[in-house]
Amino acid sequence: MDGSASATRTPNDPQALLQALYAEMRPHSLYPLWEVLASLVTPSPRSAARPHRWSYAPARDYLLRAGDLISAEQAERRVLILENPGLAGSSAVVPSLYAGLQLILPGEVAPCHRHTQCALRFVMEGDNAFTAVDGEKAVMRPFDLVLTPNWQWHDHGNASGAPMIWLDGLDIPTVRFYEASFAERLHEPAHSETIPSGDSMRRYGRNLRPMRGTAADRRPAHQPLFHYPYAEWRESLLALAAAEAPDPHLGHAMEFLNPADGGPVMPTIAAHVRHLPAGFETRPRQATDGTVLVVVEGHGTARVGEAEYRLEERDLLVVPSWQSLTLAAGSRMVLFGYSDRAAQEKLGLFREARL
Amino acid sequence: MDGSASATRTPNDPQALLQALYAEMRPHSLYPLWEVLASLVTPSPRSAARPHRWSYAPARDYLLRAGDLISAEQAERRVLILENPGLAGSSAVVPSLYAGLQLILPGEVAPCHRHTQCALRFVMEGDNAFTAVDGEKAVMRPFDLVLTPNWQWHDHGNASGAPMIWLDGLDIPTVRFYEASFAERLHEPAHSETIPSGDSMRRYGRNLRPMRGTAADRRPAHQPLFHYPYAEWRESLLALAAAEAPDPHLGHAMEFLNPADGGPVMPTIAAHVRHLPAGFETRPRQATDGTVLVVVEGHGTARVGEAEYRLEERDLLVVPSWQSLTLAAGSRMVLFGYSDRAAQEKLGLFREARL
Amino acid sequence: MDGSASATRTPNDPQALLQALYAEMRPHSLYPLWEVLASLVTPSPRSAARPHRWSYAPARDYLLRAGDLISAEQAERRVLILENPGLAGSSAVVPSLYAGLQLILPGEVAPCHRHTQCALRFVMEGDNAFTAVDGEKAVMRPFDLVLTPNWQWHDHGNASGAPMIWLDGLDIPTVRFYEASFAERLHEPAHSETIPSGDSMRRYGRNLRPMRGTAADRRPAHQPLFHYPYAEWRESLLALAAAEAPDPHLGHAMEFLNPADGGPVMPTIAAHVRHLPAGFETRPRQATDGTVLVVVEGHGTARVGEAEYRLEERDLLVVPSWQSLTLAAGSRMVLFGYSDRAAQEKLGLFREARL
Amino acid sequence: MDGSASATRTPNDPQALLQALYAEMRPHSLYPLWEVLASLVTPSPRSAARPHRWSYAPARDYLLRAGDLISAEQAERRVLILENPGLAGSSAVVPSLYAGLQLILPGEVAPCHRHTQCALRFVMEGDNAFTAVDGEKAVMRPFDLVLTPNWQWHDHGNASGAPMIWLDGLDIPTVRFYEASFAERLHEPAHSETIPSGDSMRRYGRNLRPMRGTAADRRPAHQPLFHYPYAEWRESLLALAAAEAPDPHLGHAMEFLNPADGGPVMPTIAAHVRHLPAGFETRPRQATDGTVLVVVEGHGTARVGEAEYRLEERDLLVVPSWQSLTLAAGSRMVLFGYSDRAAQEKLGLFREARL
Numbered sequence A, B, C, D: 001m002d003g004s005a006s007a008t009r010t011p012n013d014p015q016a017l018l019q020a021l022y023a024e025m026r027p028h029s030l031y032p033l034w035e036v037l038a039s040l041v042t043p044s045p046r047s048a049a050r051p052h053r054w055s056y057a058p059a060r061d062y063l064l065r066a067g068d069l070i071s072a073e074q075a076e077r078r079v080l081i082l083e084n085p086g087l088a089g090s091s092a093v094v095p096s097l098y099a100g101l102q103l104i105l106p107g108e109v110a111p112c113h114r115h116t117q118c119a120l121r122f123v124m125e126g127d128n129a130f131t132a133v134d135g136e137k138a139v140m141r142p143f144d145l146v147l148t149p150n151w152q153w154h155d156h157g158n159a160s161g162a163p164m165i166w167l168d169g170l171d172i173p174t175v176r177f178y179e180a181s182f183a184e185r186l187h188e189p190a191h192s193e194t195i196p197s198g199d200s201m202r203r204y205g206r207n208l209r210p211m212r213g214t215a216a217d218r219r220p221a222h223q224p225l226f227h228y229p230y231a232e233w234r235e236s237l238l239a240l241a242a243a244e245a246p247d248p249h250l251g252h253a254m255e256f257l258n259p260a261d262g263g264p265v266m267p268t269i270a271a272h273v274r275h276l277p278a279g280f281e282t283r284p285r286q287a288t289d290g291t292v293l294v295v296v297e298g299h300g301t302a303r304v305g306e307a308e309y310r311l312e313e314r315d316l317l318v319v320p321s322w323q324s325l326t327l328a329a330g331s332r333m334v335l336f337g338y339s340d341r342a343a344q345e346k347l348g349l350f351r352e353a354r355l
């Protein structure tokens, strides 16, 4: 493909002339589109990301071993990245999103900081650790969803007597892609706890909000809520499941909302939960959003494209863009998921096909 | 002011000439702006509406007497209009809004219909009657807020053993002003109860919604919720009250939200609740929205412009546009209010002044 | 209907009891809904407004006579109100809107002021007078549309040698209805002319805008444009007319847009233009917006409900809500119109029927 | 870093234990965050993209040589990719955007197709070739901007007698990142020319639009306009330049707008033009959007971070995220630019600093 090889051809050979052209252009940062167009604009998504399942038990074991090796000072980093096997070196679970399992041991504290990356935490096990956002603690119970949105101060701590493990879902690759990462540390180790726990839920979580323009309207107008407790979403989901037949492609499925606008929980990340009755099998569905699923309850199997996975409680599954997904529930299954659908809808890119 | 009077003046008298011009123009539906401009474009609002308080006990007595006189067939109309004393003949409580006290006796049913008027109901007394919206019953308990939005089927019934009284808040004058009233009756007496009570709250009331595009996402996208129970809003309001000092002008004040967009509950009507600690007195505040307040709990006094009113439980008070309001709580007070602020903000007209 | 009359009936007569009840309630500002409900919530709009046509020639004559009688100091008020004959005393052309014909004589100036009422001017005759908005003059040529939006400083002047007449279209009744009128005068007679004429059009009128966050982005973000010249809209409209068959109900019809959001020109008022080929007759159409039409070119007839009107150049026609409108063009007709559709759409009230 | 190396250490060596852990985890697609966190969440953007200038003359030469070698059938691909030297192999000019120089020879046609990638064309030289969007031709003149938005049919042709070269600006890397590429060909070689050229501009380009709900409102509601002629934007820009001093950081700068909503021209790409008076030098400015600039007129120099470039007419410059940019105009300069700011603002990521 380089100039020396083409030198052996006759000067009028078209391929040779092209290769010579390429070789000349290359130092000028000019490249022939006609050699790569087919791979750039494909008739349907050709994801580099691959489906993959992480069984929880071994991942947990590695994480606890890391807990023995990584000091408390590094506690905020004691996270195992769930890297997509098709995206080696990217630290990404799908191209635009990150997933990690974080361990926080009793007594540990992660110092207060903020960044332009949006994060969600989904509690895998443990109880009564906390995430504080702008000085308000969310006490984290199993399967709670907690947000730390773009540029809001946050710190974590585990005042309980047992280790806590949660799933971190972030848009790190998105922010890197747009080259828009900003971060800073608070000079104190922790934001002072200025607000009692549960305050935001009481102010913004019940289809009410403090009157605009008063001091009581204290959270960012575009992001008033950051805690979606399991006790709440489970009740809604099970009530929906009791009320009607599952959607053939989704089961019983509910999205988490930002009460400021009725849209997804953060500008880049959407989150949802699903319920599948025992024995129910979905029909295949494709969607362009790359999705991470967590088994909250039950067991079953997932078919993603050609691959099939056994799913047990707390297992994690990544479903890349446009890969057909079928879920079959061995027992009643409850799943949590997050994806880049929020970004894709804003950018005009989201599509789905129900087969 | 008419031609005959001016005939006695000299023909060159400017006033006479003007009067003659007016008399000639009038049959052509042409009128001089310069005679009325000052009253049309005023430096600040000059409300025709007047402040007024309705004591609940006598209003209730009249309503019960009407209950004896008005047959069950007219039950849907067994309502006393709270007409603003400054707006005689308008059936309006402020120029754009209507307020009425409705009585529904045990066993009565109001037939199913719909209209372009938006309505809210706020329960004054009684328990376990219902409003059904598009076939889903909201079981109405004291101080619950229930919406029947524009063009949604609704019917009411009282299957309890006691009379129920609620406040109707509608935008009847708004729809009349825009000459946009449409209404129709369902051919059956009641919409079939297709949906179990509480279903909308479970689907849309907990910062979740059924996944878009599924059959489970059954309510109108722009108006998913229609029941805001007292048990819920009271808890939020009291929590806010426990957390911090009252706003000097509002006390502890929370707005009801439409979870579809984080805006007011209906396009024309906004609703809110307030809490005043015992002994607290607000500073005066003016706002352009015409507001109806209901005392849910406690007693105190209100100063509206020059007038002062004693307020007892369930009393109703109307505060017209730009009239200065001061509230003083004798005991801990809880109030519910609704106003045309939702419309005014959309039209670019809302203003307030905190004195 | 009063107590004395009912005294002659037997005490058990139901009508008598009701009348007695009404008489007792009335001083308490309580009224029976069942007596008026049918008139409040009608199955379709029952407009008090009536259709009406103002022939331009006689209206112009009256206006010029007023010009002789009303001094220059009152020039800003030298306006004939086009009052709807069904809305006596309201100064309204449809319930929510105002229309007037304003005369401004050579050398006159209307002092600078602002108010919460939104206004549009549509030039009927004359050339080269101006409206200045926030210190920028729009030189007004025949059939130009000029806006003076809510709370923006404006003054008018006629530096030409001939009288100018324009149509004023305002939302005065809307602002009065919401009791939200604020107005003030600038202390100087005219806003200093800080901006060259045409500047806003060059900055915001060509699908461009100054980069956000620079001093060059000088107009209100929500309302950057205030001049829509005839030369521009006529070219667009005639091009549309040349390109395709007229819409059966509207002819060739184009709406004016606010480039800030692609919506109507002001929050309360929408404006549009229409073209009807010679000989074309529209099919009847009903809409809930109350509309004022001006004949810019040509002649024809309008049927509004049961009434029929001959239309000549510069004649004005009001079409109330839900009155069926049919237009027939004797020669090629061009019309300008404005209505309260902007408000009605925001409030969820707009409807139309194409018959 | 692998297990064998660590085997030589003592078993209790913490580094050895960590390395052993890493080796064990790797096959499970689990990786230690603490090794990479600092590179993922940086205190400010650390762009892989590098500044670069493409001189037009040599790029044009290569392109014309490609024109001799690449057949007419491949005309649609006869494009030189301007690949960022810091993003080797990506075909990207900044991480989220693509830039290419396309040659279309007299008589050539690029067959009709559509894709989810958004594209803009900016004419570098030649006259009277066309892009047709959904069957309407935009006749392309030098420095015109033409859009082919997401999923709209488009084809190109050169019916003139001279070669035409334009800049292609697309969001190819964005669509690839989100794995959301769909594309298809029309079965005919070209979309039938159903609409006369200039029709969209006349319908949507003059602060008017066809009345909603009529057949005349024929373009997608969210994207009515696709042609922004040089003759128009130049006039606006020069008028702005004549009216006031340049912004210290931007010069005279105007954004192109989508008249549907007043926002950027496409969901992922924003475009703008700038004017710098002769001798003017901007102060440095940083912004997170990656930007491609084209010199339309004049010459000068650009400093991007540490690098400095001489700019001549038609030269192209890429300014990566957060690199400080200073422009100095030798003669009066006019520039066109496009960037991913549209996407960044939707995702909450855009920032700028004016130094």
Ligand SMILES: [Fe+2]
Binding pocket: A113, A114, A115, A119, A148, A154
């Ligand atoms: Fe963090």
Ligand SMILES: [Fe+2]
Binding pocket: B113, B114, B115, B119, B148, B154
């Ligand atoms: Fe009703």
Ligand SMILES: [Fe+2]
Binding pocket: C113, C114, C115, C119, C154
């Ligand atoms: Fe005015």
Ligand SMILES: [Fe+2]
Binding pocket: D113, D114, D115, D119, D154
């Ligand atoms: Fe293309």
